[in-house]
Amino acid sequence: xxxxxxxxxxxxxxxxxxxxxxxxxxxxxxxxxxxxxxxxxxxxxxxxxxxxxxxxxxxxxxxxxxxxxxxxxxxxxxxxxxxxxxxxxxxxxxxxxxxxxxxxxxxxxxxxxxxxxxxxxxxxxxxxxxxxxxxxxxxxxxxxxxxxxxxxxxxxxxxxxxxxxxxxxxxxxxxxxxxxxxxxxxxxxxxxxxxxxxxxxxxxxxxxxxxxxxxxxxxxxxxxxxxxx
Numbered sequence: 001x002x003x004x005x006x007x008x009x010x011x012x013x014x015x016x017x018x019x020x021x022x023x024x025x026x027x028x029x030x031x032x033x034x035x036x037x038x039x040x041x042x043x044x045x046x047x048x049x050x051x052x053x054x055x056x057x058x059x060x061x062x063x064x065x066x067x068x069x070x071x072x073x074x075x076x077x078x079x080x081x082x083x084x085x086x087x088x089x090x091x092x093x094x095x096x097x098x099x100x101x102x103x104x105x106x107x108x109x110x111x112x113x114x115x116x117x118x119x120x121x122x123x124x125x126x127x128x129x130x131x132x133x134x135x136x137x138x139x140x141x142x143x144x145x146x147x148x149x150x151x152x153x154x155x156x157x158x159x160x161x162x163x164x165x166x167x168x169x170x171x172x173x174x175x176x177x178x179x180x181x182x183x184x185x186x187x188x189x190x191x192x193x194x195x196x197x198x199x200x201x202x203x204x205x206x207x208x209x210x211x212x213x214x215x216x217x218x219x220x221x222x223x224x225x226x227x228x229x
Contacts, residue, residue: 118148122210125203134198135191141206142188145181145213146170154218163188173218180209 116124121144128137146166149155154173155166167185171178184206190196 116143116147118144118151121147125207129200129203129207132200134200134203137203138187138191138198138206141203141210142184145184145206145210148210148213173220174213174216175219177209177213177216180205180212184209 121140125137125140125144128134128140142163146155146161146163149166149170150157155169161169163185164182167178167181171181174181187198187202187206191198191202
């Protein structure tokens with residue numbers, strides 16, 4: 001026990017051989033006591049560094065919560081209610097706004113390295129839909145949309161194009177469908193990169209867009225009219 005060690009050190013400093021009192025200066029006496037108490041035998045049951053750090057962390061968190069609860073209306077219950085309100089607001093904003101916009105990267109390309117026709121993408125989409133694999137069905141149907149526009153020369157074939165870029169480019173000759181194109185691209189991004197899960201309704205929306213675009217007539221731009229004349 002530390003108390004025993006401290007007593008031993010003091011006795012060593014006060015008494016010499018033969019129990020004759022010795023006048024020992026204060027600083028050497030303190031150093032001798034510290035040296036005695038630093039021996040491993042007095043620290044066998046001390047917590048390790050990790051435990052000490054965790055204890056200090058929990059003490060700090062406890063003090064922080066005590067301070068916050070004393071400042072919050074209603075005390076601890078008011079603090080809990082406030083925290084639940086904040087969590088609910090964050091969840092509501094995330095659900096309402098969707099996945100935060102991400103910088104365009106080459107990994108976000110719409111197509112892989114094995115190009116297929118629009119018909120092939122549609123067949124793949126229908127097969128996934130029949131198996132209720134809605135994420136894959138949405139992805140393949142969006143690829144069918146873009147590949148069909150490329151095959152009709154409404155979009156220039158370009159490797160590495162993203163769904164957002166395809167929607168923006170296709171919306172210029174097809175302004176009546178621009179909003180639905182952007183919505184389909186966003187759905188593609190959400191299920192491909194945002195960790196969202198699509199459903200049948202999401203797939204049917206992209207499928208309907210694909211069918212409508214097959215008969216949609218492009219609007220000629222000023223430059224295109226000039227070239228045609």
